[in-house]
Amino acid sequence: MSTPATLRELINTDLRGAKFIAVSNREPYVHSRVDGEITCSRPAGGLTAAMDPIMRASGGVWIAHGSGSADAETADASGRIAVPPEKPSYTLRRILIDDKLHQEFYNGLANGGLWPLCHIAFTRPIFRPRDWESYKRVNQIFADAVLEEAGDGPEPAFVFIQDYHFALLPRMLKDRNPRLIVAQFWHIPWPNREAFRAFPWKEELLDGLLGNDLLGFHLRYHCTNFLETVDRNLECLVNPEQFNVVRNGGTTLVRPFPISIDYDAHQAIASSEVAEKETAWWREQLNLQNSGVGFLGVGIDRIDYTKGIPDRLLGLDLFLEQNPEYRSKVQFVQIGVPSRVGIGEYQALNAEIDETVEYVNKRWSTNGWSPIVFYRRSFNLNQLIGLHKLAHFCVVTSLHDGMNLVAKEYVASRLDNTGVLILSRFTGSARELHDALLVNPFAIGEIAEAIATAVRMSHAEQNHRMLNMRRSGAEHNIYDWATKILTTLFRFNRWTHEIDDDTEEEAESL
Numbered sequence: 001m002s003t004p005a006t007l008r009e010l011i012n013t014d015l016r017g018a019k020f021i022a023v024s025n026r027e028p029y030v031h032s033r034v035d036g037e038i039t040c041s042r043p044a045g046g047l048t049a050a051m052d053p054i055m056r057a058s059g060g061v062w063i064a065h066g067s068g069s070a071d072a073e074t075a076d077a078s079g080r081i082a083v084p085p086e087k088p089s090y091t092l093r094r095i096l097i098d099d100k101l102h103q104e105f106y107n108g109l110a111n112g113g114l115w116p117l118c119h120i121a122f123t124r125p126i127f128r129p130r131d132w133e134s135y136k137r138v139n140q141i142f143a144d145a146v147l148e149e150a151g152d153g154p155e156p157a158f159v160f161i162q163d164y165h166f167a168l169l170p171r172m173l174k175d176r177n178p179r180l181i182v183a184q185f186w187h188i189p190w191p192n193r194e195a196f197r198a199f200p201w202k203e204e205l206l207d208g209l210l211g212n213d214l215l216g217f218h219l220r221y222h223c224t225n226f227l228e229t230v231d232r233n234l235e236c237l238v239n240p241e242q243f244n245v246v247r248n249g250g251t252t253l254v255r256p257f258p259i260s261i262d263y264d265a266h267q268a269i270a271s272s273e274v275a276e277k278e279t280a281w282w283r284e285q286l287n288l289q290n291s292g293v294g295f296l297g298v299g300i301d302r303i304d305y306t307k308g309i310p311d312r313l314l315g316l317d318l319f320l321e322q323n324p325e326y327r328s329k330v331q332f333v334q335i336g337v338p339s340r341v342g343i344g345e346y347q348a349l350n351a352e353i354d355e356t357v358e359y360v361n362k363r364w365s366t367n368g369w370s371p372i373v374f375y376r377r378s379f380n381l382n383q384l385i386g387l388h389k390l391a392h393f394c395v396v397t398s399l400h401d402g403m404n405l406v407a408k409e410y411v412a413s414r415l416d417n418t419g420v421l422i423l424s425r426f427t428g429s430a431r432e433l434h435d436a437l438l439v440n441p442f443a444i445g446e447i448a449e450a451i452a453t454a455v456r457m458s459h460a461e462q463n464h465r466m467l468n469m470r471r472s473g474a475e476h477n478i479y480d481w482a483t484k485i486l487t488t489l490f491r492f493n494r495w496t497h498e499i500d501d502d503t504e505e506e507a508e509s510l
């Protein structure tokens with residue numbers, strides 16, 4: 001199993017002390033001015049939580065959009081600030097972008113176009129030419145910053161790009177500095193080639209991604225979808241056996257790397273007094289002592305239409321209808337972290353969630369008990385772990401999700417090996433957490449049935465399932481994810497772009 005120390009060692013040996021430059025749209029630490037005071041917060045979402053421990057181990061530079069109202073004043077003139085604030089170990093370089101440009105790039109092309117296109121969650125993607133122009137422009141701005149960080153010297157630099165916001169960046173970088181080692185991880189699904197046909201600028205986008213030496217997805221299935229999409233749309237040589245693409249003399253390896261969490265650090269919090277205090281806080285907040293509630297369920301998500309939040313609430317509603325003996329005995333806490341509120345679909349989803357919560361609560365509430373407690377706000381990791389520890393079951397009902405780290409976090413918090421995970425089949429996590437109760441989130445009957453199974457499950461069965469899931473979680477931590485990406489890259493001879501025997505063997509075993 002990899003650790004921060006083994007990852008650091010790998011970077012210093014194989015990467016020969018190369019500069020380690022990460023790129024993402026979302027920054028890991030946001031400084032905001034609230035009532036005249038500057039506060040620092042960490043955003044919701046798997047990407048920043050997963051990359052922060054890796055960057056701490058690498059000691060490199062993370063280039064990201066500066067989104068906080070106090071970001072500029074807390075960084076130096078070039079946008080650099082040492083983070084984490086409490087114990088700095090790497091540099092965050094903030095890129096400040098004009099609001100309109102960023103809105104067209106982020107709300108427009110990235111989240112109004114690519115996000116629904118890749119998730120196929122029945123929300124129509126919108127492709128506006130001006131958003132595409134802004135997407136290109138922002139990729140260019142980031143390319144300039146990366147090239148500046150990498151410098152012109154002979155020492156190697158490794159650029160690790162995150163996500164669908166930067167599909168054009170790899171080619172822009174390679175065109176201007178072919179010596180860079182460039183890898184990208186696509187944190188969301190890649191759709192089948194038929195769905196991708198709707199994207200208007202296919203060639204440019206795919207060519208951009210093929211600037212990478214290595215392109216990673218969570219699942220093998222997403223890699224295959226990508227290879228088929230390229231084969232259909234570009235002049236190049238696609239090797240489906242070797243999982244690579246050769247275009248204009250350059251080779252891009254395409255590989256699955258299921259992402260994870262910092263499992264040990266998560267467990268350490270779960271076993272600490274801090275978590276105990278948070279658990280006590282939730283117990284009091286939810287008035288669990290006096291309420292007669294025997295089972296607590298939890299759902300924790302960014303408010304996103306891919307997460308299936310209304311479906312889950314209606315699943316709970318059906319459960320209460322079909323299992324009258326559990327009315328007033330089950331309490332469901334839904335945490336929804338506001339996200340992408342500038343986009344119409346997200347505003348509509350917020351209204352739909354409010355209506356659904358109201359509908360279910362009106363239908364079943366009695367004597368001070370309401371089945372759903374909804375918090376539209378974020379909580380920090382300690383608070384979430386405190387809640388995981390209290391929850392008898394956790395519900396993840398994404399309609400489609402690259403991975404879903406909430407599922408892995410719940411499992412990591414369950415130190416006593418109890419608790420039940422209800423998990424959508426359409427998440428990457430479902431490929432690893434086989435002992436969850438797997439459901440089709442589009443079928444609310446299955447969600448209702450899974451809740452009924454969860455509240456009736458014996459301790460022995462909970463133990464058996466949870467132990468298996470915890471074993472799997474412990475085996476694949478976030479450092480393994482990064483280590484696998486780096487070792488795959490190093491086996492590939494980036495100077496000649498030839499593939500060695502090991503790489504071929506590894507591809508054949510996929």
Ligand code: F6P
Binds near residue numbers: 339340
């Ligand atoms: O799931 C895809 C993803 O980009 C994550 O990688 C990220 O944590 C999440 O969406 C949050 O998105 P945003 O940065 O738009 O808030």
